[in-house]
Amino acid sequence: MSAAAPFGGRARRGGAVFGTKLVLARAVGAASRRSGRGGGTTLPGRVLLRLEPEAIARLGRDLRGGATLVSATNGKTTTAGMIAAILAAEGRPPVHNRAGSNMTWGVATALLEQRGAEGLFEVDEAWLPRVAQQLHPRLIVLGNLFRDQLDRYGEMEALAEEWANVVAATPAATGLALNADDPLIADLGRDPDTERPREGTLYFGIEDHTQALPELQHAFDAKHCRRCGHPYAYEVAFVGHLGHYSCPNCGAQRPRPDVAATRIELRGMEGSAATVRVPGGEIEVELPLPGLYNVYNALAAIAAALRLGVEAQRIAATLGGMRAAFGRVETIPIAGRRLSILLIKNPAGANEVLRTLKLEAERAGGIDLWIALNDRIADGRDVSWVWDADFEVLGAAVRRVTCAGTRAPEMALRLKYAGWPEDRIAVEPDIGTSLDAAVDAAADRVFALPTYTALLELRKLLSDRGLAEEFWR
Amino acid sequence: MELRVLSLYPEQMNIYADRGNILFLRRRCEWRGIGFTWAGAGPGEAVDLAAHDLFYIGGGQDRDQRAVAADMVETKRTALAAAVDDGAALLAVCGGYQLLGESYQLGSETLPGLGLADLWTVREPGPRLIGNVAIETELGGEKRILAGFENHGGRTYLGPSARPLGRVVKGHGNNGGDGLEGVWRDNLLGTYLHGPLLPKNAWLADHLVELALEHRYGTRPTLEPLPDALERAAHASARTAAGL
Numbered sequence: 219m220s221a222a223a224p225f226g227g228r229a230r231r232g233g234a235v236f237g238t239k240l241v242l243a244r245a246v247g248a249a250s251r252r253s254g255r256g257g258g259t260t261l262p263g264r265v266l267l268r269l270e271p272e273a274i275a276r277l278g279r280d281l282r283g284g285a286t287l288v289s290a291t292n293g294k295t296t297t298a299g300m301i302a303a304i305l306a307a308e309g310r311p312p313v314h315n316r317a318g319s320n321m322t323w324g325v326a327t328a329l330l331e332q333r334g335a336e337g338l339f340e341v342d343e344a345w346l347p348r349v350a351q352q353l354h355p356r357l358i359v360l361g362n363l364f365r366d367q368l369d370r371y372g373e374m375e376a377l378a379e380e381w382a383n384v385v386a387a388t389p390a391a392t393g394l395a396l397n398a399d400d401p402l403i404a405d406l407g408r409d410p411d412t413e414r415p416r417e418g419t420l421y422f423g424i425e426d427h428t429q430a431l432p433e434l435q436h437a438f439d440a441k442h443c444r445r446c447g448h449p450y451a452y453e454v455a456f457v458g459h460l461g462h463y464s465c466p467n468c469g470a471q472r473p474r475p476d477v478a479a480t481r482i483e484l485r486g487m488e489g490s491a492a493t494v495r496v497p498g499g500e501i502e503v504e505l506p507l508p509g510l511y512n513v514y515n516a517l518a519a520i521a522a523a524l525r526l527g528v529e530a531q532r533i534a535a536t537l538g539g540m541r542a543a544f545g546r547v548e549t550i551p552i553a554g555r556r557l558s559i560l561l562i563k564n565p566a567g568a569n570e571v572l573r574t575l576k577l578e579a580e581r582a583g584g585i586d587l588w589i590a591l592n593d594r595i596a597d598g599r600d601v602s603w604v605w606d607a608d609f610e611v612l613g614a615a616v617r618r619v620t621c622a623g624t625r626a627p628e629m630a631l632r633l634k635y636a637g638w639p640e641d642r643i644a645v646e647p648d649i650g651t652s653l654d655a656a657v658d659a660a661a662d663r664v665f666a667l668p669t670y671t672a673l674l675e676l677r678k679l680l681s682d683r684g685l686a687e688e689f690w691r
Numbered sequence: 692m693e694l695r696v697l698s699l700y701p702e703q704m705n706i707y708a709d710r711g712n713i714l715f716l717r718r719r720c721e722w723r724g725i726g727f728t729w730a731g732a733g734p735g736e737a738v739d740l741a742a743h744d745l746f747y748i749g750g751g752q753d754r755d756q757r758a759v760a761a762d763m764v765e766t767k768r769t770a771l772a773a774a775v776d777d778g779a780a781l782l783a784v785c786g787g788y789q790l791l792g793e794s795y796q797l798g799s800e801t802l803p804g805l806g807l808a809d810l811w812t813v814r815e816p817g818p819r820l821i822g823n824v825a826i827e828t829e830l831g832g833e834k835r836i837l838a839g840f841e842n843h844g845g846r847t848y849l850g851p852s853a854r855p856l857g858r859v860v861k862g863h864g865n866n867g868g869d870g871l872e873g874v875w876r877d878n879l880l881g882t883y884l885h886g887p888l889l890p891k892n893a894w895l896a897d898h899l900v901e902l903a904l905e906h907r908y909g910t911r912p913t914l915e916p917l918p919d920a921l922e923r924a925a926h927a928s929a930r931t932a933a934g935l
Binding site (some may be wrong): 320365368373375389441442447565590593599600601602603604606624626628630631632634640644645670675 | 718886
């Protein structure tokens with residue numbers, strides 16, 4: 219075992235050969251960071267998995283407190299960030315892929331470079347089966363499934379089936395925290411033998427009817443009962459297809475949530491407040507993040523933290539003390555103005571952002587925007603989705619919008635057909651040039667709506683200008 | 692003048708933002724002072740062929756196609772076939788295109804098709820055919836490019852009496868093998884270029900409007916040109932994405 223000695227207590231990870239692979243992969247990460255080109259959150263893991271395909275399983279065995287996996291179409295990074303903060307406040311900082319690198323190599327990088335007793339990993343929807351199989355998680359948190367990147371994930375029904383297989387393959391000891399309001403997710407907690415919720419499942423959901431959508435949105439994804447194929451009947455919907463539903467044919471129903479927001483007050487970009495029913499009581503939660511979609515993220519985090527043994531009042535205290543900076547909403551001073559960044563990546567998520575911005579525009583008497591539509595692999599190559607998002611809601615309130623990114627003209631065209639005045643729409647594909655133009659033209663605040671890789675480019679640009687921290691630290 | 696559009700199964704067949712096509716047609720009619728009406732026909736609902744001049748069928752997941760295929764044959768086929776024979780325009784994309792043919796074989800299951808075009812579709816082993824695509828077509832009398840995005844598991848083969856919509860310049864097309872894309876028979880068009888295909892190809896939208904208005908009013912109208920700078924830029928962007 220002498221060759222493993224440099225790795226100290228980690229020798230039990232499997233001897234000299236594996237140890238050497240770890241050293242090599244770590245060195246790649248260090249070199250990548252020194253080069254200043256970013257990529258430090260993925261490259262070491264890529265190298266390690268190339269050298270040792272079972273690395274996640276082998277490193278995962280060191281997580282004595284087990285691993286929690288978080289997946290969803292929308293809100294993975296934010297939900298995992300909340301759970302991480304809650305655990306850290308309990309003196310249990312997890313090994314966590316906090317930069318949002320959520321495919322196997324991101325998980326492997328976190329395991330390679332961090333130490334801790336517990337793991338917390340946000341996992342890309344399509345990679346959940348692979349990661350779950352390697353890590354044997356203690357808890358799986360599933361938030362929602364929306365229409366997203368059909369070119370990469372395929373059809374939603376197929377993805378839901380794969381997730382059902384993931385759940386079926388886990389031992390009974392694995393806990394589940396599931397969104398009761400998403401029928402595709404809630405059904406995963408049903409034990410197929412007893413037709414009852416599986417032991418150890420915590421459901422979360424919204425029970426404040428004042429937050430209902432006036433009508434079902436166009437981007438409405440879960441139309442058919444997972445059990446019998448009949449269309450669901452909705453009593454109320456809150457975000458996309460998340461709501462209170464039942465199947466008039468087979469009687470399938472939304473499970474009663476264990477963690478439920480019973481009263482919600484939305485305060486625009488400033489955040490929200492909610493009363494949340496938990497097993498055995500009630501907590502008041504202040505959230506520094508905007509929109510109902512972040513209430514869902516918080517409910518997922520609360521359910522997960524309860525399942526991980528954190529006391530409810532302490533969860534509320536940590537959530538109330540969090541700043542928005544950890545997540546995907548950031549406000550950055552730039553050229554005497556403010557730049558507020560909101561990720562958009564699919565119709566359901568974009569609709570929630572547009573809903574929040576509509577309130578903001580009403581308050582401020584108008585709105586300045588920068589929208590960056592990229593079509594790289596991580597964005598989805600297919601930009602059709604912009605026609606499914608309801609950009610119509612903002613049209614009249616727009617003072618100026620600058621469209622950027624690899625598919626900037628198609629974004630601009632969508633806005634023209636959404637009824638936004640054409641003379642207020644500018645097209646400039648280059649991220650930096652367009653951002654400067656948008657900021658110059660704005661009175662005060664600019665809302666930046668980038669797709670995923672455009673967000674990475676924007677953060678890099680802001681970091682190069684000394685305006686924001688490097689996100690891959 | 693008025694453009695009358697009917698979408699078949701708008702609740703089921705809309706997977707890739709198909710509503711973008713309808714919105715695109717609507718706005719361009721409004722801007723030209725042409726009236727616009729839209730209706731949807733769902734499962735069990737009859738199609739009044741005299742009431743519409745442009746029929747649209749969008750894309751759907753396997754489950755959606757299963758849900759509508761039999762109904763389509765039972766309650767819509769006769770009227771649709773008569774409408775197309777009478778000169779009405781029909782645009783079917785992606786999953787809707789697959790249902791235009793004789794059949795769609797999904798593993799052990801065979802979905803019936805409308806039989807409006809001499810083609811059939813098979814879900815063969817192998818990856819889905821996904822990506823940006825550009826085809827060259829002579830639709831409308833001159834060679835032009837249609838640019839868009841395709842994402843399909845099924846492979847479509849044209850029979851001897853079917854003519855393709857175009858030749859694949861970039862991308863996969865009907866089956867990734869024979870270099871052909873879509874189908875074109877008189878006023879009937881089928882294509883794998885899915886979802887908001889018309890916004891990427893304003894010329895095709897205008898061509899369909901002309902066909903539909905000709906069906907209603909007997910003569911082909913000359914459409915007023917629109918200030919299409921953004922439309923041209925979007926078309927160029929889609930072409931560039933496809934590698935042209």
